[in-house]
Amino acid sequence: MxxxxxxxxxxxxxxxxxxxxxxxxxxxxxxxxxxxxxxxxxxxxxxxxxxxxxxxxxxxxxxxxxxxxxxxxxxxxxxxxxxxxxxxxxxxxxxxxxxxxxxxxxxxxxxxxxxxxxxxxxxxxxxxxxxxxxxxxxxxxxxxxxxxxxxxxxxxxxxxxxxxxxxxxxxxxxxxxxxxxxxxxxxxxxxxxxxxxxxxxxxxxxxxxxxxxxxxxxxYWQPRATPEHLGRDEAYYVDAYRRILGEAVVCRVRRLGRPPALLFSGGFDSGAIAALTAPVMTEQGRRVVALCSALAEDAPPPVHDARAAAEAFRDYPHIDLRYFVRTDETPFSDIETSFAATDDSAGTAYVRRGLYRMASAADTRLVLDGMGGDLTLNVRSGAMLGRVLLGGRVPSFLRELRARRHATGRSMLHILREDVMPALTPLWLSAAIRSWRRRGVPMWRMRPIAARFAQQLFDQEAIDPDRLTVPGPAYYRWEARRLDFLCKAAWGQPNETILAASEGLELSRPYFDRRVVEFALAIPDTLHLRFGNERHLARIALAEHLPVRLLLSGPGNVSESPDMYRATRDSAPEALVAVRALDHDGRLSRYIDFKALAHSIETIDPSERKGLRALHRASRTIALARFIAWFDDRNR
Known part of the structure; x- marks a missing residue:
């Protein structure tokens, strides 16, 4: 870069x-x-x-x-x-x-x-x-x-x-x-x-x-569907998927001075990129250095990782598959190095640092990843089934409901609760239910923020306490949320790009290519969910390019940081003690309610999704506190 x-x-x-x-x-x-x-x-x-x-x-x-x-x-x-x-x-x-x-x-x-x-x-x-x-x-x-x-x-x-x-x-x-x-x-x-x-x-x-x-x-530009892609038949979208994503991938690798690297999980997003590099890599006599974050082969269950999915690409002659395996690293390991690289408290994941270092050591200068696939071509938004019913397509809903049960093996009750009801529940009712669960406590008090500091922000109208991100997404407003996510991605800070640059790399994301975004936003909902499974269009368009294992796989993604919950849970208490020791003259407690933060870590229930979210929030808060102290020390 x-x-x-x-x-x-x-x-x-x-x-x-x-x-x-x-x-x-x-x-x-x-x-x-x-x-x-x-x-x-x-x-x-x-x-x-x-x-x-x-x-x-x-x-x-x-x-x-x-x-x-x-x-x-x-x-x-x-x-x-x-x-x-x-x-x-x-x-x-x-x-x-x-x-x-x-x-x-x-x-x-x-x-x-x-x-x-x-x-x-x-x-x-x-x-x-x-x-x-x-x-x-x-x-x-x-x-x-x-x-x-x-x-x-x-x-x-x-x-x-x-x-x-x-x-x-x-x-x-x-x-x-x-x-x-x-x-x-x-x-x-x-x-x-x-x-x-x-x-x-x-x-x-x-x-x-x-x-x-x-x-x-x-x-001069905003994410939008271009008219040329609207109102076409399925054959058009299948062909355009291959052509446009293929162009976005090939444009990034065809003129390289060295082989490219790819952050790889073996899923649809990174898997499609890997497959579509084949013609150029074959012509150049090169291989893509595919870097996969996985657990050790003898890691204890039940944690799921990307190893099996990645291995399905092992026989592709243009792919050089390599693994990054966590040892004793945690989300807080060597975190100040990331602070110095990015000038930010975000973008500090040890897995990314490890993958970038592997890419640099492999003598590459370009690294690709599949970020943005879920927001563009390979949508896996929640409550797709509910949106089918909301659109009045009752026969399609019943057909997909049965297919969903067969494709996932989940109970009908689970499918109705997770894939249907969120799209049908009005926002006001959803908000009322969440408020009742909090016993009427304001949302901001569920965050580990110092009360006086929070009130200061509200009084200054810097932040609206009634417009805080809620844990449960408003699924039935998916298109509006999707555009919001895309805009925030475009308008924000490229922390991953900066972190990659610190290792002498250029990071590029084919799914955030203008051509891909403008095409993706024109794809009808009916091509995202079919036969009870998401990513229908990808399965059809890339049927001749992807492994059978992937084409037949069920819904969901594999984390780039496998076993992250366990690593964070085990290290967060010690990391919290360490950061509290940095609170000289209240420079951190001015912003952060450490008692609330400690309580959130102590009471996390790993069996519930909200427990995982709470742990993620807690780790980000600890990282932010560490960053504030680090920045303050550097300014002295």
């Missing part, structure tokens, strides 16, 4: 090469193949280069062409189409890096060039003639750019840590963001980060900064 960074002074001040150099040094892990800066007339831009694709060998950023200076971290998937539209010949395109092609697109279409781009990208373009900065982020936010906008100063970078290399950028945690992570509100604050005075440009957005410091941000 390459990096971009820059400083623009709108107050007439100068930008020094020294401060740009400091920014470059903090992002050195993203620039093993070169770091360069360009400083001119109150503006400084910089670039760190990680060569991933063949055309990256021709990169020489920052690019200065007349009055325009450009830096970008990008992979353009529609190079040929752009070149044709711009009148660039095939011979010229062959040796042209993506950044030069982007510059030509900007000269032709201005900031509206984002409407024509396919791929993962962030870029910054300074137009000296108009004295205007254009900053843009790809459609689903697969790459990220953070910025600080103060009096006479605008600073941007691929990671927050680089911003602090510039004098005048605040280095303070946002109390509102801390409250958000303790209370889990429904509403998302666009552009917000964990830090005061630091924002992230949402995916699908363009920011412009004028010479006088005036800033404007606009959305």
């Amino acid at each position: 390459s990096a971009i960074f820059g400083v623009i002074r709108t107050d007439g001040g100068t930008v020094s090469e020294r401060e740009l150099g400091r920014m470059a040094n903090t992002l050195a892990h993203r620039g093993p193949d070169g770091r360069h800066i360009e400083v001119n007339d109150g503006v400084g831009l910089g670039h760190c280069l990680l060569r991933v694709n063949r055309e990256d060998w021709y990169e020489a950023q920052p690019i200065r062409d007349g009055a325009i200076t450009l830096v970008a971290d990008l992979r353009l998937d529609n190079r040929e189409a752009l070149a044709a539209a711009l009148g660039i010949g095939e011979a010229v395109l062959r040796d042209m890096p993506d950044s030069v092609l982007l510059l030509a697109a900007y000269r032709e279409w201005g900031a509206d060039c984002t409407d024509r781009l396919l791929g993962d990208f962030v870029f910054a373009i300074w137009d000296g003639a108009s004295r205007k900065l254009t900053l843009a982020r790809d459609h689903m936010g697969q790459r990220g750019v953070f910025f600080h906008h103060g009096a006479g100063l605008f600073v941007f970078a691929s990671e927050p840590k680089a911003l602090w290399a510039v004098e005048g950028v605040p280095r303070r945690l946002s109390e509102e963001a801390i409250g958000q992570r303790l209370l889990f509100p429904v509403d998302h604050t666009l552009g917000a980060t964990l830090y005061e005075g630091i924002e992230i440009l949402p995916g699908g957005h363009v920011l412009t900064l004028a010479a006088d410091g005036a800033r404007a941000t606009r959305a």
Whole structure:
């Protein structure tokens, strides 16, 4: 993963090469193949280069062409189409890096060039003639750019840590963001980060900064179904599934300088990616390094892992299957290393760190994963059966009800409770039932947040106590929730991308490809559930590509972190004691109710789903407390 960074002074001040150099040094892990800066007339831009694709060998950023200076971290998937539209010949395109092609697109279409781009990208373009900065982020936010906008100063970078290399950028945690992570509100604050005075440009957005410091941000894209995919027959969707997902996968691997890695579970999401890389890998004489997180082969039951599903791909000649096996690691092991890598309390899973390190050791530079499959092509949303009944399709409901029982082996009562009733229960009734179960206690008091701090947030109207995330999802509003999840994924912080970059890797997610999202949102519900099983379309479209074991498998996913419950349960009490010892002068108890946190850990019932959720919340709260203490110590 390459990096971009820059400083623009709108107050007439100068930008020094020294401060740009400091920014470059903090992002050195993203620039093993070169770091360069360009400083001119109150503006400084910089670039760190990680060569991933063949055309990256021709990169020489920052690019200065007349009055325009450009830096970008990008992979353009529609190079040929752009070149044709711009009148660039095939011979010229062959040796042209993506950044030069982007510059030509900007000269032709201005900031509206984002409407024509396919791929993962962030870029910054300074137009000296108009004295205007254009900053843009790809459609689903697969790459990220953070910025600080103060009096006479605008600073941007691929990671927050680089911003602090510039004098005048605040280095303070946002109390509102801390409250958000303790209370889990429904509403998302666009552009917000964990830090005061630091924002992230949402995916699908363009920011412009004028010479006088005036800033404007606009959305150029949002997740939506494109008309060409609406109202088609089943044969169309089957063919389009293979074609569009295949394009998204192939675009990411066809021009690589080294073999790719794939975080692999053997399920439909990562399994489809693995299968669809076959033509390119065979042509190149390479193999995909498929990294699977699994338990030791002699691990005690009843914990389920991905080993059996992954082994079904063992005989695929283009797949190099390898395992990451947990030993004594816990969710809190070496957590400060992740803090330093991501500048965040999230994205600290030890499994991800281990998988990325394996990928780096395998001499790969690109790592793919199946994240987003559940939200796009391979939907497994709850209460699908109930939605069939809600739509008035009674014969289909009865047929699928019987098939569901046969496919899952579950009792009829279980199916009605889990797959039907949530879609039929009105939201007001669901809320009333939850309130009754809490004996009328407000939702926020079920969280381990200090009461005074919570009240402060409510009084400031920073968080609405009546709009907190509830444990049970509103299944019958799935389409609205699905769009909400996709938007939050696009607009948020790419913590996994940043963690991968700390290991010298570029992370990309085919299911968050613009083409995939626009197609997926057009697929009818009837193609997601059939014969009592989810992912019907995937089973049909990829019948010739996936193992029989997977095609015949039942519903559900396998965790990337098998036995995580046991590891967290066993380590949480000790981790809580350790973090309470860091509460000097109430710096942590100001935010966190440690008694409530301890009680939630002590009373967790592993036999209930809500117990697993409570343990997950508790571990995230401990990680947040550790992060606050770590950040405070680093600031001293």
